[in-house]
Amino acid sequence: MTLKIYGIGASRAVRPLWAALELGVPFEHIPMPYTGGATRSPEFLTINPNGHSPALIDERPEGAVTVWESMACALYIARVHGQADGQSITPASPREEAEALRWSFWTVSELESDALTVLMHRMAMPEDQRKPELADKAESRLKVPLAVLDKHLKAQQARGEAYLAANRFTVADVCVASVASWVRPAAALLAQYPAVSVWLKLCVDRPAQAQARRMK
Ligand SMILES: N[C@@H](CCC(=O)N[C@@H](CS)C(=O)NCC(=O)O)C(=O)O
Structure with a gap:
């Protein structure tokens, strides 16, 4: 797996999760509730210093890419993991x-x-x-x-x-x-x-x- 998406479906994380599922992109789901302090743990703050879900980490040959902000995560998945072929959710023009x-x-x-x-x-x-x-x-x-x-x-x-x-x-x-x-x-x-x-x-x-x- 090269793509990890942090956050649960009943939150703004639905945006990257939905985008990835529409594309059929393989990803690892890290179930991170937004209550109970998980998004404020020292480990997660190194991923998103804002302390919010969602976030994603895309392990790429050239190095890991981290994205936070739910809209940015969804747009990134469509742009980087989709094909601009006019058939998928990726913008094609x-x-x-x-x-x-x-x-x-x-x-x-x-x-x-x-x-x-x-x-x-x-x-x-x-x-x-x-x-x-x-x-x-x-x-x-x-x-x-x-x-x-x-x-x-x-x-x-x-x-x-x-x-x-x-x-x-x-x-x-x-x-x-x-x-x-x-x-x-x-x-x-x-x-x-x-x-x-x-x-x-x-x-x-x-x-x-x-x-x-x-x-x-
Ligand atoms: N503008 C951010 C807002 C993120 C946000 O507020 N996420 C909530 C879950 S929907 C959260 O992580 N709340 C827990 C916290 O802030 O500690 C985005 O769209 O990603």
Whole structure:
């Protein structure tokens, strides 16, 4: 094995795990929970000094490459371990590369924080700790990025392309859908963006997504 991916499927590690599974790349999964201090151990801090999962180590003939930041990990796997053949999740043209980059950065800056608030305060946290008012505010702010995403997906559909970057599932979809799926507990909000809803279902129904999510 040359590629090691640290982190569990029920975390941001789903992004590199999902990308690797889509490509059929052999990898070693290091099951690293994000609770209990494992990501803050001295050993793991030498891999990711930020103390977060995921991270990956790619043992290569020219030396080991370490990547952290979940979006970077997924984009790296697609670029370095995939074939730019127009069939796989790897971007196969400058336009596809641009879509993957811009939507991944967009997700981190425009979507992730409020999507996480929705997930935590509508579903993930114990009911007595949830603060619905925080979820309400996050949902209200999410109308802006969700409208941007919906408009892009409608334009993609108009040109015969069902996914974010192409007429096939790419790493751009891994990066964005892994976060957009956190908004699903806000079903009424999501229903206002039909192109997002249809695309998101296509993405999360993929077997590799379910397989990645199950990795403990
Ligand atoms: N921006 C980082 C965030 C990483 C992050 O916050 N990871 C969480 C798990 S989803 C974690 O490791 N939490 C444990 C900790 O920070 O100690 C990324 O996308 O990789």
